[in-house]
Amino acid sequence: MIMRIAPYALSLLLHLLLVLLLGVGLPAPKPKPQPVVEQREVEPILARALDVAQVEAEVQRLRDASQLREQQEQERQKKLQDEARKAREAREQEERKLAAAKERAEAERKSKIAAEQHRLAELKSAAEAAEKKRVAEEKKAQEQEKRRIAEEEKAKEQEIRRIAEEKKAKEMELKRLAEETRARELEQKRKQEEAARQKAAAEAELKAKMDEAQRQMEADAKRRAEERARQNSTLMQQYISSIRNKVERNWLRPASAQPGMVCRVLVQQMPTGDVVNVRVVHSSGDAVFDRSVENAVYKASPLPPPPVPEIWEREIEFSFESR
16 A cells, blocks of 8 residues: 555655746635535545656756746846946937037037127227227317317407497597488488389389280290190091001901991000000990901001100090991
């Protein structure tokens, strides 16, 4: 009975070892409740002997697989550590670059500030020098002006004394001449009154002649304007007639045209006579006839020149009548 139980214990021991190698740390399954059965006497089960060499080979294979997994895990951890180190080094290098760029920017900013301060100092120095020069020149000018005023005052005093002496002499002379002047003034007043009367008469006569001449000039200008208007009207009629004749020469009579049909058109032209636009302002009642007149005007371009330049107009309106 003891010899039969030993192989069963050895098999149980090997299975426990496999469980320990494959699932160390796994939670133990909860025991299932066993049904209550009636106890009865059973015969002992004889365990089958296992091949010890096969078990040891399986154990070695499992051990090798476990070592391989541990090696792969170590290599993965090392790779992760290398990647983390490279990322850290790259981050540190980028931080150094940013720090260097920041230092350069700060240095440039400080350099610009120093240059600006230097420029402002130079400007301030130049402004102070200019102000000192201006103040000195102004002070010099004020001193020169004071000397000039003093000299002018002195000259004025001398002139006043001279004038006072001359005035005294003149007063005596004027007193002597006063009576003579009074007599001459009376005579002069009489002559002036006579001259004023003669001048007023002459001015009145001259004004009357000028008014008459102005009226004559206005009448002549009006007459010339009326004559020029009549001439221009005649020339304009001739001008429009020459345009109408050229349009008639370029007109293709449509089948719907009837004698007495009239179409009035507004023609826009260039100074060269080239037609730029034609518009019917009063239709004949026949669209085909109206369109033939428009085409004839375009074909007549350039239009004849006016007899005189002053009667040229950009827009010419005339009536075209079918005969």
